[in-house]
Amino acid sequence: MIDQLAKQLFTDVQQRMQELGNSDTLPASQLKAVLESGLRKLNLVTREEFDAQQAVLLRTREKIDKLEAQLQALMEAERD
CATH class of the missing domain: 1.20.5 (Single alpha-helices involved in coiled-coils or other helix-helix interfaces)
Incomplete structure (x- = not known):
């Protein structure tokens, strides 16, 4: 189950980063927003x-x- 959650979070973060322009240096605030968005989708x-x-x-x-x-x-x- 943990592996499934990690894969889903990774996929969501990867997708959001591509939407944001896939920059090499993602500001901490944007990274935090991407992670929070991914975690919300996991319904934890x-x-x-x-x-x-x-x-x-x-x-x-x-x-x-x-x-x-x-x-x-x-x-x-x-x-x-």
Whole structure:
């Protein structure tokens, strides 16, 4: 997957550089813009977004575990 992302980014950067005139000395601001454009196309999430979603998933898992335990207790009480 990393190889695929790297190839896609390289292709996008190469294409943008050709659009900009393929100069040998690309200013840092233009290079940054080209890289940011390529990264946006990859549909990546930030570390903060990832961590937030991971926390939501953890809380959801805890709620499901609690509900499963309650359901199990109810089912056992019903059998008695």
